[in-house]
Amino acid sequence: MKKKLTPKLIENLPPASGKRYEIRDELLTGLLLRVSATGAKVWYLATRIDGRSRRLKLGSWPILSLKDAREKAQMILRDIQLGLFREREDEPAPRSLTLGDVIPQFIEKHAKRHTKDWKGTESVLLRMNKLHGLKIDAIKRADVIRELERLISDIEDNGGRGTRANRGLAAIKKLYSWCIDQGIVEISPVAGLKPLIKEVAHERWLSDTEIKSFLMGCEAEGYPFEEFGKLLLLTGQRLREIADMRWSELDLDKGTLTLKAERTKNATLHVVPLPTQAIEILKTIPRFYGSDYVFTTTSISPISGFGRFKKRLETFVGLDAEDWRFHDLRRTAATNMAILGVQPHIIEAVLNHKTGVVSGVAAVYNRHLYFDEKREALQIWGDYVERLTAPKAQPIRQASTGADAVAYP
Structure with missing residues (x-):
């Protein structure tokens, strides 16, 4: 053929x-x-x-x-x-690939094509650096377990819950499955290996005092993290949805952020009506010539270094009093909207979150509804944050009962 x-x-x-x-x-x-x-x-x-x-x-x-x-x-x-060719009787064996050699191939040829969060997969595999120098076909189950335990220890030192170690196990399992398919190895040393730690559901949301502390820390940063942190809180969207935001996704006249399906976790088009506070912040952000990224320091790629940003916030405003994550800002926005009287199905629409509050045919139909309600909900939240941070402010929330007051995941 x-x-x-x-x-x-x-x-x-x-x-x-x-x-x-x-x-x-x-x-x-x-x-x-x-x-x-x-x-x-x-x-x-x-x-x-x-x-x-x-x-x-x-x-x-x-x-x-x-x-x-x-x-x-x-x-x-x-x-x-x-007439120069001389066939070698003993052809040297090809160099054995190390895990460090294979990771870039796996990311480029498989993860980027089949995994929406391929950057997360790449990040956690790169953290398993004690294994990078070992030959891919010589890594033993015990080697992987030791590296996962090291990740757990690092995470516990930072107040985590083992999420990264479990993601690391899932990533290296996928890598070895791909290697088997490609004929690089014959067997996987992690086949059947179960997570070493049970993850604990995270239910943290920031108090009013912590919200003010967070915003104070953001203001000490300057561009790009000041504006990034504030928009993360005001919009309630996911970290990468805001960090990777493009100018072409924004319509400041209409006050919208439009995230295409490939940019959202659940692969669903999502239109975010921006509160006036978010629009005013966006109008102050400088634009890099020839770059579509809103938050960038290079003009060719979006910002990174969120772990270092988090540590600076903790050092500056003392948010390390209790474990918190950037995802808690999303939960903070959602939970406060509920307390302020926004209905659960509207909050679900704001978050682009499939929680089961709306399901079946209604879930498909309702993707295209609630635009005005979402705008009102986010404006209520934006106004609350503005009153909260105003000098001598005494914010007053609407009373709410029942399902309206639950904390959102």
Whole structure:
């Protein structure tokens, strides 16, 4: 079978059903890729040397990419033509890949295509740096467990609940499954390994005093974290939805932020009516020439370093008195809206959160409703925050009972 080989075509070649098969490259005569029943892919060069037909093994894919295979085959063909080629009887074994070698391949070829939060997957795998220098096929179950326990220890030092360690286990399981599919390893050392720690549901939301402290800490930061932190609180949206915000998603005249499905956790288009306080903040933000990112220091990528920002806030305003996370700002906005009299299904619409308050056909239909109600809810919350931070302010909340007063997850 002859085809114009491309990286995508090679990646999607299915394992042989029975006998192995070969795909010949249309662009370079003699270059072929052999695919086995296990899905392993090996490069060969079919040519003639001293009048005899020969088939030379070049190496395995993906260790040897399509580009590498073509270059190696061309070098061999050149040496044959010049009479310089000397076939080596003992071809050195290819270098074994380490986990550090495999992670970038896994992220680029799999995670980016199949995982919405691929950046989170990449981040947690990079944190498992004690394993990076080990050969991917030599890592043992005990090695992974030790690294996960180290992550748990680090998290506990910071008041966490083991979330990162569990995400690390999930990520390395996916990585090894991909490696098996690609023929890089035969078995996974983490198959069947259960999470080492049970996660505790987080129900924290900031008090009025803590809200004021948080905003005070933001104001000490300046651009970009001052505006980023304030908008995170005022809109109640997820961290990356605000951090990665684009100017093209904003309509300041209409006062809206439109998040396309690929930018939301539940893959649903979400229009956020912005309170006037948020619009005023956005109008003060400088724009980088040629950049669409609202929050950036490089013009080519959105801001990062949220952990360091959090530590600065804790040091400046003492928010380390009790464990808190940036996600608690979302819960703070939602819970306060409930206390201020906003109905649960409107809060759900503001959060773009599928909690089960609205379900079935109504859930699909209601995605397109409640725009005015969402605007009113977020404005009520924005006004409350403004009164809360005004000099000698004495904010008064509306009374609420029953379901309206529950804390939102």
